[in-house]
Amino acid sequence: MIGSNFSLGITILLGIVxxxxxxxxxxxxLGIDRKLVARMQGRIGPPIRQPFRDVSKLLMKxxxxxxxxxSWLFKFAPxxxxxxxxxxxxxxxxxxxxxxxxxxxxxxxVLYLLIIPALALVLAGFSSSSPFATVGAQxxxxxxxxxxxxxxxxVVAIAWHTGHVTGASPFxxxxxxxxPIWGQVGPVGxxxxxxxxxxxxxxxxxxxxxxxxxxxxxETELAGGVLVEYSGRNFALFYVANAVKAIALVAIVVGLFFxxxxxxxxxxxxxxxxxxxxxxxxLVKVFLVMFVSVMxxxxxxxxFKIDQASKIYFISSTLVGLLxxxxxxxxxxx
Amino acid sequence: MSNIKNMDDTKEVKTSYTxxxxxxxxxxxxxxxxxxxxxxxxxxxxDVVVGQVHRGMEWLGMNRNNPIQTIYLAERICxxxxxxxxxxxxxxxxxxxxxxxxxxxxxxxxxxxxxxxIHSHLLWAGVAAHEIGxxxxxxxxWKVREEIMDAMxxxxxxxxxxxxxxxxxxRRDITEEQFPRVRKSLDYYLSIFDQLGNIFLKDKxxxxxxxxxxxxxxxxxxxxTIVGPTxxxxxxxxxxxxxxxxxxxxDMDIKxxxxxxxxxxxxxxxYDRIVVRLLEIKQSIEIIDKCLKEMPSGxxxxxxxxxxxxxxxxxxxxxxxxxxxxxxxxxxxxVRMEAGMDPLACWKVRAPTYxxxxxxxxxxxxxxxxxxxxxxxxxxPCMSCTNRAITVKQPRKxxxxxxxxxxxxxxxxxxxxAEFDR
Numbered sequence: 001m002i003g004s005n006f007s008l009g010i011t012i013l014l015g016i017v018x019x020x021x022x023x024x025x026x027x028x029x030l031g032i033d034r035k036l037v038a039r040m041q042g043r044i045g046p047p048i049r050q051p052f053r054d055v056s057k058l059l060m061k062x063x064x065x066x067x068x069x070x071s072w073l074f075k076f077a078p079x080x081x082x083x084x085x086x087x088x089x090x091x092x093x094x095x096x097x098x099x100x101x102x103x104x105x106x107x108x109x110v111l112y113l114l115i116i117p118a119l120a121l122v123l124a125g126f127s128s129s130s131p132f133a134t135v136g137a138q139x140x141x142x143x144x145x146x147x148x149x150x151x152x153x154x155v156v157a158i159a160w161h162t163g164h165v166t167g168a169s170p171f172x173x174x175x176x177x178x179x180p181i182w183g184q185v186g187p188v189g190x191x192x193x194x195x196x197x198x199x200x201x202x203x204x205x206x207x208x209x210x211x212x213x214x215x216x217x218x219e220t221e222l223a224g225g226v227l228v229e230y231s232g233r234n235f236a237l238f239y240v241a242n243a244v245k246a247i248a249l250v251a252i253v254v255g256l257f258f259x260x261x262x263x264x265x266x267x268x269x270x271x272x273x274x275x276x277x278x279x280x281x282x283l284v285k286v287f288l289v290m291f292v293s294v295m296x297x298x299x300x301x302x303x304f305k306i307d308q309a310s311k312i313y314f315i316s317s318t319l320v321g322l323l324x325x326x327x328x329x330x331x332x333x334x
Numbered sequence: 335m336s337n338i339k340n341m342d343d344t345k346e347v348k349t350s351y352t353x354x355x356x357x358x359x360x361x362x363x364x365x366x367x368x369x370x371x372x373x374x375x376x377x378x379x380x381d382v383v384v385g386q387v388h389r390g391m392e393w394l395g396m397n398r399n400n401p402i403q404t405i406y407l408a409e410r411i412c413x414x415x416x417x418x419x420x421x422x423x424x425x426x427x428x429x430x431x432x433x434x435x436x437x438x439x440x441x442x443x444x445x446x447x448x449x450x451x452i453h454s455h456l457l458w459a460g461v462a463a464h465e466i467g468x469x470x471x472x473x474x475x476w477k478v479r480e481e482i483m484d485a486m487x488x489x490x491x492x493x494x495x496x497x498x499x500x501x502x503x504x505r506r507d508i509t510e511e512q513f514p515r516v517r518k519s520l521d522y523y524l525s526i527f528d529q530l531g532n533i534f535l536k537d538k539x540x541x542x543x544x545x546x547x548x549x550x551x552x553x554x555x556x557x558x559t560i561v562g563p564t565x566x567x568x569x570x571x572x573x574x575x576x577x578x579x580x581x582x583x584x585d586m587d588i589k590x591x592x593x594x595x596x597x598x599x600x601x602x603x604x605y606d607r608i609v610v611r612l613l614e615i616k617q618s619i620e621i622i623d624k625c626l627k628e629m630p631s632g633x634x635x636x637x638x639x640x641x642x643x644x645x646x647x648x649x650x651x652x653x654x655x656x657x658x659x660x661x662x663x664x665x666x667x668x669v670r671m672e673a674g675m676d677p678l679a680c681w682k683v684r685a686p687t688y689x690x691x692x693x694x695x696x697x698x699x700x701x702x703x704x705x706x707x708x709x710x711x712x713x714x715p716c717m718s719c720t721n722r723a724i725t726v727k728q729p730r731k732x733x734x735x736x737x738x739x740x741x742x743x744x745x746x747x748x749x750x751x752a753e754f755d756r
Contacts, residue, residue, distance in 0.1 A: 041473040131353045135703060138374070211467050212539060220361045220465050220707045302539035303467025305704040306375060 014100055015090055019244075022089045025283065026243030027051040032287070033295055040299040051243065055236050063232030068129035077124035078230070078237035084116030085244040092251045093173045096261045096278025106171040107159055110252060111152055114207070117245050118144045121209075121216065124238070125226035136225025139306045140209075140216035146313035147206045150321045154196040157325040158256050161185070164332060177259035185331050192327025193257070199321045200253050201293040206313065208246050210294050212301040213309055246294070247286065254285045353703065357386045361465060361707035364717035368694070368710065375702045380695040387717050388724035395681045401427055401647050401671075402501065402640065404678055408667075409495055411683060412719040414457060417450040418660030419683065419719075420499040422667035425580060427501050427678075430654030430671045431647055433637070437630045439503035440582040445516075445625045446490070446498050447658070448618040452523065453482045454661035455611045455618075458714045459534065462608070465707035466543040471533055478526060485519040488512070501643060503635030513626050520619050527616060534608050535596070544604040548697040548709030551602055558692040562663020563614065564713045566592050567607040569600035574659035585628065586621050604712040649673055662686040662714045685719030 031048035038045025065071055090100045091110050118140060125137025158181055163170020165184045181193050206213035217225040227238055262281040263274035304312065356367040365386035371379040391411055395404040408419040421443060428435060456479040463471035483493045489508055490496035498504050508516075534540060550560065555568035565572050573590035575583040591613045593606035600606060637643045651673040658665045663686030670680035690713040697709050723739075 041470045042477055043473055131351055134351070135353065135372075135375070211469075214467065215704070218467070218704070220467065221704050223360050299470045301468070302463070302471075302537075302543050303704075304539070304542065305702055307702070308542055 011100065018089055018094060018100055019086050021094075022086070022244045022247055023240055025286075026240070026245075026247045027055065029246065029287070029290060030243045033290065036291070036295050037299050040295070051239075055239055058231075058236035058239065059233055061232040063234045064229075065234075066129050066229050069229065070127040070129075073123055073127035074229075075234060077120045077127060078234045078241065080123070081117045081120035082237050082241040082244070084113060084120060085241045085248060087116075088113045088248040089244060089251075092248055093177065093255045093259070094247075094251055094282065095275075096263075096282045097275070098174055098177070102172070102174055106169075107155060107173065108171055111155060114151075114249070114252075115144065115148070117241055118207070120241075121226045121238075124230065125216075128226075128229035130229050132222045132224070132228045133226050136216045136218070136222050136228070139218075140226055142306055142310055143206055143213065143215060143313070146310040147203045147317070150199050150313060150317035151203050153318065153321045153325060154199045155252075155256065157196055157321070157328055158193070161189070161328045161332065173255045173259070176256060180259050181257060185328065186334070188327050188334070189331030192324040192331060195320050195324030195327065197253075197257050199317050199324065200256070201289070202317055203313070204249055204253070204289075204293040205297050206309070207249055208242065208294065211298045212304050214303060215306045215309055218303060246290070250286045250289045250293075251282075253289055254282065258285050258289075355706060355710075356383075361710065362717075363461065364715070366715070366717050368698075368706065370698070370703065370706065372703060375704070377698050377701050377703065377706070380698045382691055382694050384691065384717070385721055385724045388721040389718060392681050392683055392722075396678050398677050400644055400676050401669075401678050402644065404681065405499055405501075406497070408683075409497065409499075412685065412716055413494060414454050414716065415450065415660045415662070415665065415685075415719065416495050417447050417498070418658050418665045419667070419685075421447055421581075422656035422658040422660075422665045422683075423669070423681075424499050424501050425656030425658065426654040426667045426669040427647070427650075427656075427671070428654065429656070430652045430669055431501070431650030432652075433502040433646065435503055435581075436633045436636055437582070438507075438632045439634045439636075441625045441629045442498070442504045442506075442508050442634060444582040444586070445508060445622050446486075446496060446504075448621045448625075449482055449486055449489075451618045451661045452615050453479055453486070454714075455615050456482070458611060458661075458711075459530075459608070462604075462708060462711050463540075465711045466540065468540065471537075471540075474533075475530075478523075478530070481519050481522050485516055488515050500635055501647065502637050503633070505635070507634050508629075516622065516626065520623055523615065523619055530615075531612060534612060535605075541605070543708060544608060546601065547604045547705045548701060548712055549601065549603045550693050550697050552600065554696050555602070555693070558696065559689055560663075560693050561689045562660070562686050562714075563607055563610045564663065564690050564693060566590055567600075567610045568602035569594070574657050574664045578657050580657065582625065583621075586624060588617070588621070591617060604708055607712045647671070648676060660686055662716060663690060683719075685716060687713065687716045687720040688722070691715065691720065 028048070028051075030051040031046070034050060035045045035048050065074055088110065091113060093099045093102070122137045122140050122144070125133040125140060159170045159176070162168070162176055162179055162181060162184060166175065166179045168175045168179065182190065185193060205211070209217050217227060222228065227235065230238060261278045263277045266277070268274045268277055351372065353370045353372055354367060355370060356362050357365040367383040367386065369381040369383065370377050391407060395407050398404050398407065405420050405423060408423040409416045411419045427433070456475055460472045460475035460479070463469070463475065486496060487493045489512060490498055490506060498506055550564065550568045552569040555565050555570050560568065560570070561572065569592055571590040571592055573588060574580075575586070575588045576590050591610055592600060593609040594600050595613060596609050597606065637646065650671045653668070653670045656667040665686055666684040668680070668682040669678050672679040693713060694710060697712075698706060701709060
């Protein structure tokens with residue numbers, strides 16, 4: 001009994017550490033993102049620590065709640081958003097280690113948890129009584145519904161294929177880490193897996209409301225959309241939640257497609273150096289995925305209209321995902 | 335404007351809610367209000383409410399010590415058209431007072447005006463890219479724009495507010511030694527012109543956001559008397575430089591540019607407006623080049639002594655109009671001068687946006703909310719130049735203040751017509 005209490009205590013402690021690291025690296029990557037995009041656009045850009053300054057300043061500022069807003073929902077939505085993003089962190093493998101709650105939930109749970117921050121944004125939009133926020137919330141909902149199908153399809157396709165080939169329980173990140181997809185497929189399957197990866201890379205900016213898929217916030221159209229009425233602490237919570245969500249989301253892609261660790265390759269056996277090396281390697285992988293799907297895309301494209309974005313996700317991405325799925329299936333048959 | 339619009343659109347529309355764009359909104363660079371009635375994402379009705387930045391410029395201009403001071407004021411009507419307004423004003427006063435302008439001054443005026451067109455169109459291109467969320471292009475274009483700003487600073491001593499105009503000529507000469515610096519800028523723009531064209535006309539996402547958006551048909555453009563690039567993009571071959579051929583433009587053989595030169599057909603959408611403005615940049619480069627080649631020698635001002643000029647202006651009696659094709663369209667100035675009176679007796683300014691705002695409801699109806707920023711920006715609106723009146727005291731409920739004004743102006747037009755007939 002004492003032992004289980006002890007291990008529960010350790011888990012809670014680790015959870016807090018993971019959350020702190022998630023917030024820290026989320027904000028750090030946001031800073032790097034802003035700096036690099038600025039350089040791509042020929043600007044100097046803010047210093048990398050700017051997001052930390054933003055958050056600390058926002059925390060000091062007054063939180064204004066509109067008179068017509070549904071007050072409790074307006075205050076609850078940012079907490080829900082941050083909670084959703086934080087719980088997500090506990091279910092995905094980070095820093096080359098298995099997820100903290102590995103075994104008590106699988107990839108399907110992660111897919112459900114991914115919806116919570118988006119739903120919190122929708123709630124925030126509808127509860128803030130501003131027409132801009134209402135339109136933003138509608139757009140957020142449409143985007144959510146559009147990318148959900150290709151997202152689930154690509155994740156399930158990879159898991160199903162791995163499970164089919166290895167016979168291990170398919171919907172666990174540990175299975176995917178033990179049997180990376182690239183080792184299980186032939187040339188046809190590799191093409192299929194690349195297509196599925198592309199679909200996921202395209203969904204990341206949509207999940208994170210970044211250009212070209214930032215219709216829900218759309219500065220020049222909706223002046224901030226869902227978050228237009230938020231300020232102070234409430235806004236800071238959304239700000240942090242979005243940064244945490246970015247890390248978690250990219251970690252999922254890394255866990256699905258690049259679950260490799262560096263320490264076995266370069267032959268570091270000792271536990272602590274290996275953990276450090278793998279942790280740094282994980283950060284590099286996250287950076288690379290973010291660089292391609294968030295930073296370059298943001299600098300190279302204009303914002304889509306909501307119907308165009310919906311079509312891109314619902315038709316183009318789904319078709320590409322289906323093609324990837326079929327190629328993976330063919331790979332199994334031949 | 336709201337009441338004028340309501341008069342021809344009396345049918346009731348069912349709306350779910352209204353979105354106010356403005357007076358302060360990221361999509362707008364200057365204050366104006368667009369009240370959008372929307373159903374989901376679709377725009378059902380648009381009401382344009384102007385009058386947020388009235389500065390009483392015309393009144394100020396009529397109350398200066400003398401007309402020369404009004405030139406400085408005209409230069410400050412618009413931060414971007416800081417050549418167009420003084421250009422139109424000096425032409426109006428020269429007509430009223432019968433002042434001759436030496437040919438060399440005409441050429442210098444045209445060079446400066448065309449340089450302004452290049453800078454204004456590049457500025458617009460950047461703003462348009464920002465409106466569709468393409469910030470990389472926004473920064474790129476504004477970086478490119480610096481070259482012409484530098485050239486203008488070199489010629490006039492100032493990036494903006496160039497203070498080149500004087501009644502009867504210009505205040506500063508453009509000498510032979512200054513030509514290479516100007517040519518360098520022109521060559522720079524010619525060398526990057528194809529790249530700019532590639533970005534704006536071929537980029538996939540820009541195409542997705544601008545094709546078939548904010549369409550203004552030719553009939554509508556004619557009916558609403560739209561001017562400038564907005565009208566030309568709808569296929570109306572109208573250009574003050576061609577139609578009036580004032581100043582040195584008469585030597586330049588200018589043809590109004592319509593988008594079918596590149597696209598083969600006129601749609602009248604935002605894309606066509608990009609095409610027209612891009613081609614006009616090239617046209618301006620050619621005009622400046624021709625001006626530099628053919629610039630006649632001689633005086634740059636007919637009366638260099640200000641005191642003597644003021645005496646002439648004080649004696650002048652009569653009316654004059656000045657029409658200049660500003661980057662946004664036809665800029666129109668009217669002056670009346672009375673003998674023995676120091677300042678202008680009357681000064682009326684019509685900036686191109688005043689005419690082009692009429693197109694906004696037609697352009698936006700049936701479009702999505704996402705199209706509002708780019709469609710509105712596509713006329714290159716300039717609010718502080720446009721505002722001619724302000725409602726200082728809100729009318730009591732039930733009184734139709736603007737409608738009364740409309741009636742009054744109709745009455746005055748009829749009275750004037752009757753006077754002329756007599």
